[in-house]
Amino acid sequence: MDPPDLSALLRPRSVAVVGATDRPGSYGDAALCNLAALGFSGEVWGVHPTRREVHGRRCVPTLEDLPAPVDAVVVAIPAAAVPDVIGSAARIGCGAAVVFAAGFAEAGATVLQAELVSAAGAMPVLGPNCDGLVSFHGAALWGDALVPRPAGRVALISQSGNVAVNALAVGRGLSFHTVASVGNQAVLDAATLLSALVEDEQLGSVALFLESDGDGARLADALARAAERGIGVAVLKVGATAAGATAAAAHTGALAGNQRVFRALVEEAGAAWADDVHDLLELAKALAVPPARVHPSGADASGLAILTCSGGDSGLAADEAGRLGLALPPLGTATVERLRSLLPPAATTGNPLDYTAMIWGERERLAGIVEAVAADPAIDQLLLFFDEPAQMEAGLRASWDGVREGLADGAAASGIPALVASTLPDLLQHDSAAAFVARGVPAVGGLRTALACVAALRTSSADRWL
Incomplete structure (x- = not known):
């Protein structure tokens, strides 16, 4: 079956806002402001029975007064008047509509909702009782506050x-x-x-x-x-x-x-x-993030390796991996020998691997540890824990940056899918997460969620990506 053509909604070239106003807090005001905020370059019209201009946009009394049908109609008026406006939009050949108003089937007004559906005919309508749609590659047909x-x-x-x-x-x-x-x-x-x-x-x-x-x-x-x-x-x-x-x-x-x-x-x-x-x-x-997807190799013993600087995190992650049925293969003899020169004496080699905080900030050493584990024939996926406070003293920043870059370097060089995670959601910072993603390594917040993501990247891959 051919996919539906929703280009008028997803990437409109022209928009009309029915109920255009500059009254703060109203749907009509928000819709016009959001179109401007996201830099929509297409034609924008306001529709209002008495206004001739709102937020610098020319207004007409009705949709029929537009010089030509628009791709998308944003309907920012009370529910009772919506079916008539939708009918007008469909009759003049507009491409799609968004209806913000509540007060339809969810409130028991099933007849009113049926009238909306009948009026729309073949025209796609988003809603009612919704906030709209934001296409960051298209336009913001959105009735709530929006930050670009x-x-x-x-x-x-x-x-x-x-x-x-x-x-x-x-x-x-x-x-x-x-x-x-x-x-x-x-x-x-x-x-x-x-x-x-x-x-x-x-x-x-x-x-x-x-x-x-x-x-x-x-x-x-x-x-x-x-x-x-x-x-x-x-x-x-x-x-x-x-x-x-x-x-x-x-x-x-x-x-x-x-x-x-x-x-x-x-x-x-x-x-x-x-x-x-x-x-x-x-x-x-x-x-x-495509590089994070695991493609089955056919090796029965292949599985996940977890790397962290904490013994407590190692235990928690191992427990959650076990609950989800995720295999944590033991590291091979050659890998253990390779790690011997990279790990501090206090570290115990295993999977999960606690490399300890004694080498915190040592970028090249951390990268080498990640690469060594990834090279083990039994390992086909990495989970790397990285916790970063939102605020820290300036003198500490360099060490945290060194850890982040070391883990990213090792993951990028490893040749196998990798995921970075914080143990608590609040310890994943936006800029660092974006930096990891830019290098093909997704970063997620929270230990339990991280293991759920690991499982999804493994169990869904055979059906979805091969």
């Missing part, structure tokens, strides 16, 4: 607007390609948006936050296409409990089905399952 940030390779598709808003505030080296809040999914659902996004050459991975099962066949097809295209997908779905399912229904009118069956469908299609929003975003960040 560099474009990346991760997309987020979320039924929760707040999850999307919060994700846009995350650092830790996370850079977005697209963020979409799909809301009630009255016309355009997450699976359809996924199937369109995975065709983009600049995309590396997608994080899906879902509140309803949706169309299982459509989602399976989209996940299959993602696998064909080499796009990693991570999924988090609410509704594992009766309370969660009830909350989802109240939020977006979503109907949650059997969680066990849904998870089986997702994992069978090669996607990674996330346990919380933090895991979801870190999984997507890791999956977006």
Whole structure:
């Protein structure tokens, strides 16, 4: 099946904001400001019954008064008037629309939502009850506060607007390609948006936050296409409990089905399952870096090596690896001998390897240790722990930089997939994470999450990338 053409939504050339205003805190004000903030170079119109100009943009009374149909219509007006505006947009040939307003099926107004769907016809509509869409390679059709940030390779598709808003505030080296809040999914659902996004050459991975099962066949097809295209997908779905399912229904009118069956469908299609929003975003960040993906070698004994400067971290990581069924092969005799000249006398050679803090800051030595472990025939993946405080004395900076660069040097020279992680999420700093990613090594926050990412990069690879 051909992917849907959502170019008018994802990369619009012209935009009209219905409900244009300069009233602070309003959707219409935010939409116009966000288009300017992200540097949208296309034509922008305001639509307002009495205003002739808002934020320097020319306004017309109705969509029919536009000189030509626009690609994307941002609808920033109350729910009751939305179906008529959507009908007008479809009649004059606009390409797509975004509806911010709540007060549809999630609030019991199923008839009003049905009228919206009927009015849209074949025109794609995002929402209602959503925050919109930000394409960092296209335009910001977004109704909430937005701070410009560099474009990346991760997309987020979320039924929760707040999850999307919060994700846009995350650092830790996370850079977005697209963020979409799909809301009630009255016309355009997450699976359809996924199937369109995975065709983009600049995309590396997608994080899906879902509140309803949706169309299982459509989602399976989209996940299959993602696998064909080499796009990693991570999924988090609410509704594992009766309370969660009830909350989802109240939020977006979503109907949650059997969680066990849904998870089986997702994992069978090669996607990674996330346990919380933090895991979801870190999984997507890791999956977006192709060099981190493990390609099975066929060797039965191949597995993960963990390197850290702490015995406590070694034990915690080994426990979590065991819980996830991740093999930690013993290092071979030749590797142990090679490490003897690199490790301090207090270090005990093993897997996990605690190289101790006695060599902290020694860039070349740390790089050599990473390379030596990676060269072991039993090792096909590395997990390197690196904790960095947000603030430190100026005199300490050089040693932390030396560790970061030493680990990055060793990982880059190793020839096998590597992942860097902090033991606690707050100990992964944005600039360092971005520096690792620039060298083909994803960096994630939190020990447990790191092992989940390791597992995803291993268990999903055979289906997704070979």
